[in-house]
Amino acid sequence: MKILIKNIDIIRCEEEVKVEKNVFVGIENDKIKFISKNFLEDFKFDYEIDGKNKLLMPGFVNSHTHLPMSILRSVGSDTSLMDWLYNYIFPTEKKLTKKHAYLGSLLTLVEMIKSGTTAINDMYFFADEVAKAAYDSGIRASIGVNIVGDEFTDSMKSEIEDVYKNYNNVDNGRISVNLAPHAMYTCSKNLLKDVLEFAKKLNVNIHTHIAETKDEYNYSMEKFGVSPVKYFYELGYFDLKVIAAHCVHLNDEDIDIMARKKVICSHNPTSNLKLASGIAPIPKLLEKEAIVTIGTDGCASNNNVNIVEEMHIASLIHKGYNLDPTLVKASQVLKIATSNGKYIFGIDNMGDIKEGYKADLVIIDLNKPHLYPNNDTISNIVYSAQASDVDTVIVDGKILMEKGEVKTIDLEKLYYEINKIS
Numbered sequence: 001m002k003i004l005i006k007n008i009d010i011i012r013c014e015e016e017v018k019v020e021k022n023v024f025v026g027i028e029n030d031k032i033k034f035i036s037k038n039f040l041e042d043f044k045f046d047y048e049i050d051g052k053n054k055l056l057m058p059g060f061v062n063s064h065t066h067l068p069m070s071i072l073r074s075v076g077s078d079t080s081l082m083d084w085l086y087n088y089i090f091p092t093e094k095k096l097t098k099k100h101a102y103l104g105s106l107l108t109l110v111e112m113i114k115s116g117t118t119a120i121n122d123m124y125f126f127a128d129e130v131a132k133a134a135y136d137s138g139i140r141a142s143i144g145v146n147i148v149g150d151e152f153t154d155s156m157k158s159e160i161e162d163v164y165k166n167y168n169n170v171d172n173g174r175i176s177v178n179l180a181p182h183a184m185y186t187c188s189k190n191l192l193k194d195v196l197e198f199a200k201k202l203n204v205n206i207h208t209h210i211a212e213t214k215d216e217y218n219y220s221m222e223k224f225g226v227s228p229v230k231y232f233y234e235l236g237y238f239d240l241k242v243i244a245a246h247c248v249h250l251n252d253e254d255i256d257i258m259a260r261k262k263v264i265c266s267h268n269p270t271s272n273l274k275l276a277s278g279i280a281p282i283p284k285l286l287e288k289e290a291i292v293t294i295g296t297d298g299c300a301s302n303n304n305v306n307i308v309e310e311m312h313i314a315s316l317i318h319k320g321y322n323l324d325p326t327l328v329k330a331s332q333v334l335k336i337a338t339s340n341g342k343y344i345f346g347i348d349n350m351g352d353i354k355e356g357y358k359a360d361l362v363i364i365d366l367n368k369p370h371l372y373p374n375n376d377t378i379s380n381i382v383y384s385a386q387a388s389d390v391d392t393v394i395v396d397g398k399i400l401m402e403k404g405e406v407k408t409i410d411l412e413k414l415y416y417e418i419n420k421i422s
């Protein structure tokens with residue numbers, strides 16, 4: 001498939017974040033073929049998109065999600081993490097079925113695509129169903145197989161092997177698999193050691209929750225004499241690629257370790273605020289050049305997966321909390337929410353608008369009252385844009401949504417099914 005986008009403004013995000021006005025962009029198969037000031041006559045396209053009053057930018061990457069959890073939206077609201085998990089979420093999750101996981105995932109994916117997310121890093125039970133939903137939706141996804149308990153059992157291993165066989169590196173690498181030990185307080189040390197060896201054998205990423213609450217930090221210090229970050233470091237986890245969700249309670253040594261070992265921090269500001277977990281030291285991580293990305297967490301602790309809103313909150317809280325308006329600038333947050341996601345997927349040519357790069361793109365409709373006047377496009381996108389401004393979403397060169405209409409999922413049927421099970 002060849003797509004021509006004409007007369008559009010673009011934001012390049014990788015090195016310096018900058019805007020270019022009124023260009024032609026050609027997409028061929030899964031990649032950006034050209035970006036040009038003029039139309040290239042010999043590009044024979046199948047499909048044309050008019051870019052007048054629109055902005056093309058790299059798609060958003062949501063680095064920490066639990067797709068099926070839209071089914072649990074608003075369960076246990078107004079409680080702290082441990083109360084929420086142990087008294088509301090874990091008991092309800094025991095009742096979930098494969099069907100719930102598939103339909104809940106699809107519902108979350110609709111919300112994600114509608115707000116411009118082109119790639120996600122997930123972890124949950126029923127990973128096979130989650131992977132199927134991600135596959136069906138057309139999004140780019142790394143699917144985490146949930147691991148909790150004392151021992152690495154044969155049934156855990158065979159679930160991982162099945163999901164790996166069915167979904168790792170599927171559809172031109174669009175779907176991949178990661179191992180997701182839940183957290184240091186729900187997995188024994190032996191289990192974590194075995195999982196690490198298994199991840200090495202399969203050559204996959206690790207995705208886990210680290211240092212989310214003060215309780216977790218204190219538990220780690222009391223039981224093991226080290227912080228959660230140092231605990232994972234000493235186990236050898238950071239010799240692999242680890243996506244560490246939350247990273248709220250870090251000491252200076254933790255920040256140094258994370259920067260040096262290139263741990264990928266998934267900043268989840270809304271979930272951290274809703275569960276009153278705290279505010280992650282993102283300015284300090286950025287100062288040390290650690291890799292920071294952005295995530296929503298699951299729908300029950302957010303209560304949505306709107307990455308535009310997440311970016312907005314991330315751009316504001318560190319300024320207010322530290323009484324410093326220069327922290328987490330609009331250009332930094334845009335990079336965090338888009339191009340830094342490439343580190344998760346290990347795809348170098350992803351996360352920017354450049355020739356030869358993956359066509360994982362969103363088109364924003366600028367013809368909205370809150371986006372006029374366009375004095376500073378980057379500030380307008382971070383501080384004023386709404387999810388409903390996302391007009392078109394393209395992943396791997398395929399159009400998943402156009403003019404606000406999701407093409408890959410039958411919404412009427414999905415809402416009907418969701419209503420039946422809720």
Ligand SMILES: CSC[C@H]1O[C@@H](n2cnc3c(O)ncnc32)[C@H](O)[C@@H]1O
Nearest residue numbers: 089123124125146147182209297298
């Ligand atoms: C490992 S599968 C996912 C597991 O994690 C639970 N969960 C969702 N959000 C959070 C969070 O913010 N901290 C810790 N655990 C969380 C989810 O309910 C599943 O049980």
Ligand SMILES: [Zn+2]
Nearest residue numbers: 209245297298
């Ligand atoms: Zn989580």
